[in-house]
Amino acid sequence: MKVITEISEGIRLSLESIWANKLRAFLAALGVVIGISFVVLMGWAISGLDKALQDSINLIGEDMLYIDKWDWSGGKKWKEIRNRKDITYQQAKQLISQLTLAEIAIPGVTTWSAQVKANNNFYSGISIYGTSADYGRLPAGDVELGRFFSLFEERETRNVAVLGHKVAKTLFPDQNPIGKYIKIKGRDFEVIGVVKKQGTMLMDFIDDRIYIPIGNFLDIFGGEFYRSVSIGIKAGSIDRMDEVREEARGLMRIIRNLKPWEEDDFSINETKAFEEIVSTFRLYVWGIGLGMTILAFIVGMIGIMNIMFVSVAERTKEIGIRKAVGAKNRSILMQFLIESSTLCLVGALTSVIFCSILVFFVAKFLPKFVPETAFLQPFLPFDFVLYASFVAILVGAIAGLLPAIRASRVDPIESLRYE
Amino acid sequence: MNETNLNGQPLIELRHISRVYQVGVEQVFALRDINLNIYRNEFVAIMGPSGSGKSTLMNIIGCLDTPTGGEYYLKGVNVGELDDNELAEIRNKEIGFVFQMFNLLPRANALKNVELPLIYAGISKTERIKRAREALESVGLGDRISHKPNELSGGQKQKVAIARALVTNPSLILADEPTGNLDSKSGEDIMKLFHRIWTLGNTIILVTHEYEIAMHAQRIIRLRDGLIESDAPNSTRITYDSMVE
Ligand SMILES: Nc1ncnc2c1ncn2[C@@H]1O[C@H](COP(=O)(O)OP(=O)(O)O)[C@@H](O)[C@H]1O
Numbered sequence: 001m002k003v004i005t006e007i008s009e010g011i012r013l014s015l016e017s018i019w020a021n022k023l024r025a026f027l028a029a030l031g032v033v034i035g036i037s038f039v040v041l042m043g044w045a046i047s048g049l050d051k052a053l054q055d056s057i058n059l060i061g062e063d064m065l066y067i068d069k070w071d072w073s074g075g076k077k078w079k080e081i082r083n084r085k086d087i088t089y090q091q092a093k094q095l096i097s098q099l100t101l102a103e104i105a106i107p108g109v110t111t112w113s114a115q116v117k118a119n120n121n122f123y124s125g126i127s128i129y130g131t132s133a134d135y136g137r138l139p140a141g142d143v144e145l146g147r148f149f150s151l152f153e154e155r156e157t158r159n160v161a162v163l164g165h166k167v168a169k170t171l172f173p174d175q176n177p178i179g180k181y182i183k184i185k186g187r188d189f190e191v192i193g194v195v196k197k198q199g200t201m202l203m204d205f206i207d208d209r210i211y212i213p214i215g216n217f218l219d220i221f222g223g224e225f226y227r228s229v230s231i232g233i234k235a236g237s238i239d240r241m242d243e244v245r246e247e248a249r250g251l252m253r254i255i256r257n258l259k260p261w262e263e264d265d266f267s268i269n270e271t272k273a274f275e276e277i278v279s280t281f282r283l284y285v286w287g288i289g290l291g292m293t294i295l296a297f298i299v300g301m302i303g304i305m306n307i308m309f310v311s312v313a314e315r316t317k318e319i320g321i322r323k324a325v326g327a328k329n330r331s332i333l334m335q336f337l338i339e340s341s342t343l344c345l346v347g348a349l350t351s352v353i354f355c356s357i358l359v360f361f362v363a364k365f366l367p368k369f370v371p372e373t374a375f376l377q378p379f380l381p382f383d384f385v386l387y388a389s390f391v392a393i394l395v396g397a398i399a400g401l402l403p404a405i406r407a408s409r410v411d412p413i414e415s416l417r418y419e
Numbered sequence: 420m421n422e423t424n425l426n427g428q429p430l431i432e433l434r435h436i437s438r439v440y441q442v443g444v445e446q447v448f449a450l451r452d453i454n455l456n457i458y459r460n461e462f463v464a465i466m467g468p469s470g471s472g473k474s475t476l477m478n479i480i481g482c483l484d485t486p487t488g489g490e491y492y493l494k495g496v497n498v499g500e501l502d503d504n505e506l507a508e509i510r511n512k513e514i515g516f517v518f519q520m521f522n523l524l525p526r527a528n529a530l531k532n533v534e535l536p537l538i539y540a541g542i543s544k545t546e547r548i549k550r551a552r553e554a555l556e557s558v559g560l561g562d563r564i565s566h567k568p569n570e571l572s573g574g575q576k577q578k579v580a581i582a583r584a585l586v587t588n589p590s591l592i593l594a595d596e597p598t599g600n601l602d603s604k605s606g607e608d609i610m611k612l613f614h615r616i617w618t619l620g621n622t623i624i625l626v627t628h629e630y631e632i633a634m635h636a637q638r639i640i641r642l643r644d645g646l647i648e649s650d651a652p653n654s655t656r657i658t659y660d661s662m663v664e
């Protein structure tokens with residue numbers, strides 16, 4: 001009860017004295033304000049990345065495996081991977097038909113930049129993706145308009161196309177694209193569906209492609225130069241990933257005629273690869289941010305300690321009065337610790353408000369100029385705001401410790417002797 | 420009722436109290452050998468020339484300072500055996516200080532200043548405000564509770580200080596030259612107030628070097644060079660009996 005009375009009184013007093021010396025308090029807390037700003041902004045960037053990662057994983061599905069010539073984690077054994085033989089459509093079909101444990105398996109082949117004609121205009125830089133009707137059963141194949149192509153249309157190699165969300169917006173800005181015709185490499189395709197907006201930082205290309213039956217794809221593009229086909233396999237649940245992966249690897253090794261001592265000449269990619277990419281990003285952010293944060297906090301602590309020593313010196317008489325009416329040494333100690341912590345906490349709240357505004361505008365406007373930053377969110381992560389407040393209180397208490405000890409040792413007789 | 424109670428336990432009892440300051444290699448004897456009993460509801464004036472040890476004695480009685488020799492009993496408790504926290508508690512509960520320089524918190528208004536001892540007593544806010552207001556009303560400053568010290572006259576500041584000393588209902592009011600910084604009119608006012616507080620049953624020890632001020636007390640103790648020179652009832656006491664309403 002006594003302690004609560006003293007603490008609440010201490011907080012009230014601290015706010016009063018901060019208010020009485022606004023500018024001085026602000027300058028003293030500037031280092032802490034900057035330090036806290038770094039912490040919450042780092043938290044913001046990282047939580048944006050994490051969310052982008054999670055979005056991508058959700059989009060693909062955690063239980064997806066991709067058998068591919070290419071390796072998603074990139075970098076490693078680049079030369080060896082480049083020299084792998086392409087996976088042919090025949091091999092892909094063979095694998096898909098032999099798999100027994102997978103829920104869905106689909107072939108996929110891409111051209112990254114094709115020219116498309118719609119409404120008598122030409123558009124370039126659109127990717128075309130050849131796949132099977134089963135793609136429509138994956139989460140990534142959900143349509144917002146029309147439907148995905150059917151098994152029948154796939155077999156019959158009908159000239160039907162399903163547009164990615166962004167392609168639909170580009171080709172048919174204010175029209176319903178269903179039933180319209182587009183020209184891909186001079187051939188007419190009927191638009192029968194539009195896939196939902198999927199794009200995330202790591203997968204933004206996915207909104208920018210057109211899905212057609214794989215047979216048509218190979219017919220149009222196959223002769224040009226050889227392309228490697230990938231096989232997407234949905235295990236059905238994470239528990240079954242290992243079985244499905246082993247079955248697929250075994251079958252694929254047979255299909256590719258590998259000798260027992262030869263290494264796999266294909267990669268089995270999973271969404272885990274994204275996590276690796278993001279964790280490298282995260283490391284960069286922390287690496288840059290942490291050094292600056294520590295520096296700012298050291299400068300901040302010196303500032304707070306300084307101002308608290310000044311405050312103690314100015315208020316020796318007040319301390320004497322308080323002791324004369326019954327304040328214990330530890331009450332005085334606590335009062336000054338509360339004061340330095342409150343100063344830092346107010347600094348932290350200032351930076352949170354400042355950063356919230358900053359973050360809002362950055363997240364709203366930066367992606368217009370730098371689309372890669374679309375993963376940023378227009379608000380600060382709440383848990384980081386909490387950490388920051390906690391850190392501020394701690395920093396304040398540490399920085400205020402020596403001044404508070406000095407305050408608690410003020411001799412009341414000495415301090416009250418003279419005016 | 421206002422007569423010295425010579426029977427029963429003294430409120431304070433000083434036995435061979437000395438206080439020596441070490442200044443470099445030299446020793447300064449502020450108090451040499453003080454023996455003194457003060458009983459409940461006494462009104463004592465301590466007189467003496469500057470440097471005679473009056474303030475040192477007050478600080479020891481008020482538990483702000485500790486003697487270098489001798490024993491001090493407050494309500495029968497040997498104060499020398501208490502630690503810093505217990506001394507702070509005694510200052511809070513048993514003692515009300517009034518200083519020459521008022522010693523109010525400059526940024527706090529009258530009410531907040533009077534509340535201060537109650538904060539360290541752990542009393543709730545509503546109760547604090549109630550009691551601080553009552554104390555201010557009792558010294559005639561009920562209409563000045565939200566004034567800051569710099570908005571009050573010297574006499575009013577000292578009344579706030581007295582209200583602060585009274586608010587915890589202490590056993591003992593200690594006033595070290597309370598009129599030393601006031602003009603004679605305000606000084607007179609303050610003495611009237613002390614007189615009334617005393618008639619209400621409080622025990623008052625007042626330090627002064629002014630004869631007219633000391634004349635208000637019941638008993639006058641004279642100090643010289645850290646020793647009691649004389650200790651006698653005041654036969655020519657000024658009373659306000661005709662003036663007290
Ligand atoms: N902190 C101190 N250090 C050294 N000497 C002191 C200290 N405080 C008081 N004294 C000395 O003790 C003596 C008594 O002082 P004080 O009690 O203040 O006298 P008074 O209040 O009667 O004027 C004086 O000689 C003074 O110089």
Ligand SMILES: [Mg+2]
Nearest residue numbers: 470473474475
């Ligand atoms: Mg003195």
